Amino acid sequence: MARFITELKRTHTCGELTKEQLGQEVILYGWVHNRRDHGGAVFIDLRDREGLTQVVFEEDVRPDVHELAGQLRLEFCVGVRGKVVSRGSNVNPKLRTGEIEVHATDLEIFNRSEPAPFQIDDQIDTGEEKRLQYRYLDLRRAPLQKTLITRARVNHLTRNYFTEQRFLELETPFMVKYTPGGARNFLVPSRLNPGKFYALAESPQLFKQLYMIAGFDRYFQIVRCFRDEDLRLDRQPEFTQIDVEMSFVEQNDVFDVMEGLIVKLWKEVLGVEIPRPFQRMPFDESMGNYGNDKPDLRFDMPHTDLTALVKQHAGGGVPMLKDAVDAGGIVKAMRVPASMSFSRTEIDKLEEYVKGMGAKGLARAKMAEGGEWTQSPLTKTMSAELRQAINAAVKAEPGDLILFQFGKPSTVHTVMANLRVHLAKKQGLIPEYGSGGQWRFLWVVDPPLFEFDEESGKWAAAHHAFTRPRDQDLPYLETDPGRVYCWRYDLVLNGFEIGGGSIRLHDPAVQARVFKAMGISDEEARSKFGFLLDALKMGAPPHGGIALGMDRLVMLLTGAESLRDVVAWPKTQKGTDLMTGAPGDVDAKQLRDLYVKSTYEPK
Structure with a gap:
């Protein structure tokens, strides 16, 4: 029998044979996807990453090959040589190769497989933990x-695009000096420098700015980054960014380049034309109307801020509302159209949902004919004037439901933002995950530089701290930092932040004022950022950039349910690798070599 691999090289993949190859001799490699023994003939579907091809081993053609085929089981790795033959009327329309089959003359079993812990199929009900444990099979x-x-x-498309746009693909270090700000870093002890630690870079931020100061003008990198933070559906401890920086640019220049990349990706990958320019929305408008800075614009249902109205009416006879605004809180409402027709039981369930986010409850009112409210405890004391003003503000119509939140701004925004999306999913306005065929890109711009x-x-x-303030706000740096807005921007798609960046501070004098506003002394600034501050004094050009989350981009492009579905070797929500057992224990000698001692004591 001829020797596969050394003599018989693969001629085709398992997903490309059609009637165009009828009569040809072909050589295929792959895995046994399924098997059927019909006595005088053994049928298998051979699988590789490109698809499936049906292969037939007939006893009267090659008895020895037929006998060996009788040993085949699921997931055996094999090589096959044979002739492409028509399947006649037994066409399988679900397969690209469904018009043909390969009648085998040679077979080699490269490797036998033990029974797999779960079926290797498109749709399976095996739990995620089991699939992550055997990730190489799940893949x-x-x-x-x-x-x-x-x-x-x-x-591939990203690299080609940026290269055509005169960008240079340059690398930055993974192991860097720890600098405060942003997410928590992973730390790496240095054996050669006892008691010292590297930090795994959470982004190439400072180094890509240094590339601009060094005169490289246009930089990009598809780079791994690391953040030691609590995990969730769209977050992993190690992730990939499309990182970009440009010199001699303003905000619009960055937007133009990045929109070009997005349009190219959606056209080449999905065949979808994305219109340009993308919509822009000020940060304050986004927070006011949607409660966050990454609104999903595939559906309506904006929030209405009632704080000023409540103040104007001195609470309108409702002590809870008056107390909330007097304490510096806000009042928000959201109109739910009558067409959604929620029952009282369903509304009670909504109250339980918001309590799970820290809300004390969910005040609500149903508008009747004439503007009266029903099904609401607020009607007991609320003045008719405030009720009518709220109806007008939220544009309520008979049958509509009005939902309220009031109190601390951060809690109100979070609850109302999540409630809006929750209602949209329950009503089928958007799918549980995936785009539903809608792509609403948005630039959220002009946010505050500082938060208290x-x-x-x-x-x-x-x-x-290296984001450039708006020129007109510079006078407030020392007197009222909360009024200082900046040239920062986020790119949002369907409720997900897929990128963020800013125009950087290149003026050392303004940089010193920003540090002062943050209460950072000159000594502390030099200790933490001295190398960058020195560089900014050496003819630093105006520059700005952005980073797109590669993992989130692919999750949205493919309609995947979770970020773990687009990362080859993901971690669980506890940051563990169920396949390899990471993170694992290390022995005492390793710790001694690193001058590290563990203080952990098992409970």
Whole structure:
């Protein structure tokens, strides 16, 4: 028998044979996807990453090959040589190769497989933990393979696009000096420098700015980044960014380049034309209408801020509303159209939902004819004037349901933002996951430079300390930092933030004022950022950039349910790798070599 691989090289994949190859001798490699023994003939579907091909081993053609085929079982890895033959009327329309089959003359079993812990099929009900434990088997399934193939294509298209746009693909270090700000870092002890630690870079931020100062003008990188933070549906401890920085640009220049990339990806990968320019929305408008800075615009249902109305009416006879605004809180409402027709039981369930987010309850009212409210405890004391003003503000019509939240701004925004999306999914306005065929891109622009940290009592950078303030707000840096807005921007798609960036501070004098507003002394600034501050004094050009989340992009492009479905080797929500057992224990000698001692004591 001829020797596969050394003598018999693969001629085709298992997904490309059609009637165009009828009569040809072909050589295929792959895995046994399923098997049927009909006595005088053994049928298998042979699978590789491109698809399936039916192969037939006939006793009267090659008895020895037929006998060996009788040993085949699911997931055996094999090589096959044979002739492409028509399946006649037994066409399988679900397969690209459904018009043909291969009548085998040679077979080699490269490797036998023990019974798999779950079926290698498109749709399976095996729990995620089991699939992550045997991830190398889970990755044999067609949906995951197609997703990772798409991811590879996105990488390829991205590199080509930026190269054509005069960008240089340059690398930055993974192991860096720890600098405060942003997410918690993973730390790496240095054996050669006892007691010292590297930080795994959460982004290439400072280094890509240094590339601009070094004169490289246009940089990009598809880069791994690391953040030691609590995990969720769209977050992993290690992730991939499409990282970009440009010199001599303003915000519109960054938008133009990135919109070009997005349009190219959607056209090449999905065949979808995305219109340009993308919509823009000020940060304050986004927070006011939707409660967050990443609104899903595939459906309506905006929020209405009633704080000023409630103040104007001195609470309108409702002590809870008056107390909320007097304490510096806000009042928001959302109109739910009558067409959604929620029952009282369903509304009670909504109250339980918001309580799970920290809300005390869910005030509501149903508007009747004439503007009266029913099914609402607010009607007991609320003045007719405030009720009528609220009806007008939210544009309520008879049968509509009005939902309220009031109190601390951060809680109200979070509850109302999540409630809006929850209602949209329950009503089928958007799918549970995936785009539903709608792609609503949005730039959220002009956010505040600072946010007040109640715990420390200081102003902190909302993003990072090297974001350029708007020129007209510079006078407020020392007197009222909360009024300072900046040239920062986020790219949002269907309720997901897929990218964020800013125009950077290149003026050392303004940089010093920003640090002062944050309560950072000159000594502390030099200790934490000295190398960058020195570089900014050496002819730093105006520059800006952005980073897109590659994992989230692919998740949205493919309609995947979770970020773990687009990452080849993901971690669980506890940051563990069920396949390899990471993170694992290390022995005492390793710790001694690193001058590290564990203080953990099992409970």
